[in-house]
Amino acid sequence: MYPDYMKTSLGxxxxxxxxxxxxxxxxxxxxxxxxxxSQRENVLSTYHPDxxxxxxxxxxxxxxxxxxxTDRVVDILESRPRDPADTFDLSKVDYExxxxxxxxGSAGLSAxxxxxxxxxxxxxxxxxxxxxxxxxxxxxxxxxxxxxxDNPVLHYLDVIGGGHFDNKPExxxxxxxxxxxxxxxxxxxxxxFDKNPDGSMSVKAGxxxxxxxxxxxxxxxxxxxxxxxxDEVYNRPDNIRYIEFSPATELILDDKxxxxxxxxxxxETKEYSIVKAKTxxxxxxxxxxxxxxxxxxxNHYGATADGLVLGYRAGARLLYMDSVQYHPTGAVFPEQVxxxxxxxxxxxxxxxxxxxxxxxxxxxxxxxxxxxxxxxQECERGNGVKTPSGLTGVWLDTxxxxxxxxxxxxxxxxxAMLRQFSRFDIDIRKQPILIYPTLHYQNGGLExxxxxxxxxxxxxxxxxxxxxxHGRNRLMGNSQLDIIVFGRRAGQNAAERVLxxxxxxxxxxxxxxxxxxxxxxxxxxxxxxxxxxxxxxIPDHVKAKQITxxxxxxxx
Amino acid sequence: MSEERKMVTVYILGEQFSVPESSTIxxxxxxxxxxxxxxxxxxxxxxxxxxxxxxxxxEYKLKGGLACQTVVSDGMTIARIPFVPAEKPAFDIEELKPxxxxxxxxxxxxxxxxxxxxxxxxxxxxxxxxxxxxxxxKGDIASAAHTxxxxxxxxxxxxxxxxxxxxxxxxxxxxxLYGKYLAPRSEELxxxxxxIENGEYRKDIDRLKSLGKDELVExxxxxxxxxx
Numbered sequence: 001m002y003p004d005y006m007k008t009s010l011g012x013x014x015x016x017x018x019x020x021x022x023x024x025x026x027x028x029x030x031x032x033x034x035x036x037x038s039q040r041e042n043v044l045s046t047y048h049p050d051x052x053x054x055x056x057x058x059x060x061x062x063x064x065x066x067x068x069x070t071d072r073v074v075d076i077l078e079s080r081p082r083d084p085a086d087t088f089d090l091s092k093v094d095y096e097x098x099x100x101x102x103x104x105g106s107a108g109l110s111a112x113x114x115x116x117x118x119x120x121x122x123x124x125x126x127x128x129x130x131x132x133x134x135x136x137x138x139x140x141x142x143x144x145x146x147x148x149x150d151n152p153v154l155h156y157l158d159v160i161g162g163g164h165f166d167n168k169p170e171x172x173x174x175x176x177x178x179x180x181x182x183x184x185x186x187x188x189x190x191x192x193f194d195k196n197p198d199g200s201m202s203v204k205a206g207x208x209x210x211x212x213x214x215x216x217x218x219x220x221x222x223x224x225x226x227x228x229x230x231d232e233v234y235n236r237p238d239n240i241r242y243i244e245f246s247p248a249t250e251l252i253l254d255d256k257x258x259x260x261x262x263x264x265x266x267x268e269t270k271e272y273s274i275v276k277a278k279t280x281x282x283x284x285x286x287x288x289x290x291x292x293x294x295x296x297x298x299n300h301y302g303a304t305a306d307g308l309v310l311g312y313r314a315g316a317r318l319l320y321m322d323s324v325q326y327h328p329t330g331a332v333f334p335e336q337v338x339x340x341x342x343x344x345x346x347x348x349x350x351x352x353x354x355x356x357x358x359x360x361x362x363x364x365x366x367x368x369x370x371x372x373x374x375x376x377q378e379c380e381r382g383n384g385v386k387t388p389s390g391l392t393g394v395w396l397d398t399x400x401x402x403x404x405x406x407x408x409x410x411x412x413x414x415x416a417m418l419r420q421f422s423r424f425d426i427d428i429r430k431q432p433i434l435i436y437p438t439l440h441y442q443n444g445g446l447e448x449x450x451x452x453x454x455x456x457x458x459x460x461x462x463x464x465x466x467x468x469x470h471g472r473n474r475l476m477g478n479s480q481l482d483i484i485v486f487g488r489r490a491g492q493n494a495a496e497r498v499l500x501x502x503x504x505x506x507x508x509x510x511x512x513x514x515x516x517x518x519x520x521x522x523x524x525x526x527x528x529x530x531x532x533x534x535x536x537x538i539p540d541h542v543k544a545k546q547i548t549x550x551x552x553x554x555x556x
Numbered sequence: 557m558s559e560e561r562k563m564v565t566v567y568i569l570g571e572q573f574s575v576p577e578s579s580t581i582x583x584x585x586x587x588x589x590x591x592x593x594x595x596x597x598x599x600x601x602x603x604x605x606x607x608x609x610x611x612x613x614x615e616y617k618l619k620g621g622l623a624c625q626t627v628v629s630d631g632m633t634i635a636r637i638p639f640v641p642a643e644k645p646a647f648d649i650e651e652l653k654p655x656x657x658x659x660x661x662x663x664x665x666x667x668x669x670x671x672x673x674x675x676x677x678x679x680x681x682x683x684x685x686x687x688x689x690x691x692x693x694k695g696d697i698a699s700a701a702h703t704x705x706x707x708x709x710x711x712x713x714x715x716x717x718x719x720x721x722x723x724x725x726x727x728x729x730x731x732x733l734y735g736k737y738l739a740p741r742s743e744e745l746x747x748x749x750x751x752i753e754n755g756e757y758r759k760d761i762d763r764l765k766s767l768g769k770d771e772l773v774e775x776x777x778x779x780x781x782x783x784x
Binding site: 036154165189301420 | 580593597600627644647649682706708732735736739742743744745749752765783
């Protein structure tokens, strides 16, 4: 329920709705003029958080030494390892696998299924439960150019333009070419996509797409996919084992410099174990829970970019870790849902962002960074609405959706959103929601090629942990696609390597030892420890009394 | 600021704590000093990790909810259920029939449903759980798949069921059978897959790959936008 003082503004939004509905109904014309290249650059450089003076700083160590990276990313790269390399006896191996997969989201699950298809022994180690991942939370959709008026060439253009032309072309090619067959693969596993009665896919537009290309499963798209993949993994106990509550804290290499396993840490028993593996796939996801620039986040509790640290210490290079995606529409009211994702599908279905006076101020489907910067601009101009907890946002006018698409659309297409806000007595069919950009996605990551390989033999990366697919800005619906395409590619190529014959040498953590020594020799003195593993939300007054903290690595 | 916040009393596993009144059960736990490892996941109502049973002041009824989505009330008693030891038989989806016989084989407990509706009452997603179990008994797999679709697998239904049915796994099976076998197939999708395999777009994508940034910029901003 909105507080009384917002009623005037809500009235103004309702007052302009009919006129904005007319705009939406005009065929062949956008409701608001989309920005040109120079206008995009202008709003980004003035208002996007990445462009603030202190957003980036130079990293002093490792493969990207000397480059400017996002501040908190540098923090975790310049942190000490959780444990000195000498702590572990690598001659005592607890688990052996052909393919070790770090992370149990949809990229890791897809890789596991592909490895199992080849009859290999796959081990998944994950921080929380299998499927506890950002994958599960994706709402709006997955892109694939399968419509008659669309094709992979147009999809390619959208991806690379949205990414500011920084994407690695061979990765974009893989992404768009594999898209339709990925949808087919998922459907064959039993994912229920939204369809028209004739079986054709029901598709919508997303920010920065030139065609309707967004496939969805209501607004539980990520959950529908991730639940299905997890169920399939459960069905293959002969090939796939999984260890939960066991994040990896270091990669293990062998004396030939190949990826050869990982050190796992059980969050509850606090036991460490050693995994020896012929290949390793990092599918640990992104960094939302690092709360970059103190933003609230849409991300899963475990999204602390652990895989980046592991790969970086082992010598893998990062790409585009100077860019951060803020989702344009995070909730700012009520207090309990601040930062939560309000899916882009809401705008795909016709909802418009409007200011406190009910005025439309931006084309609703700009690429995410441009849309987010435009919303921040509108708030900084004083045209936002203040919340009781002191935040500012603009309205996302959801009632338009049913005026455009007919009654019942929201219940059918956005049940998660309807449910989310109705828990707090806001009916999004009748009232708009208050939104502001929220920390959402790690655009960059560990650099891969089209086979999901890194420069370290036997080390693969898939999904949000990887860098290069999306350049410096990902479009909606391309991360769900990414995790399937590159998850599968990582699994297939790791399997191929194993089947080609891998001889693992002596296990080693020398790279961790050398990294620690280099931190010392560079004079980098810090108490900070990484990988971070979990954020820490215990309030200071309680923390002060928790004298024998078992838990390290947080940024607080 | 925290001094000014209005506080309420909650009982976590019976132990008394004072927390801000706007807390969810999850943030109340953290405010009280618990570093969460189990029973926490997406924190936005999509993953089902934080199933919780609670009782409100003066009530005798036990209610179920998601810790991340339920606001505390003064006097609330809270117990989290971080894991449900539910049956999940392994199956080969390629070998299954999308009809009631599959459920007779894999989940015979479905047919013991006593229509008590306890599952529906506890569901934090407000899903008509009993209805989809009844759909399966009637052989309507499609309806069961759609009705159960929003399930996030918190497991509270199975814990309350007097007939020992594992509703959330049963629903998952119905969804997979529907998605794979019963949903109408997209011919456009198959056609496009063939076109790509036949290399129909290779030349055009190779051309885009070969362009310099300026040319690519021009091509991108000049592309035809046709969305509805």
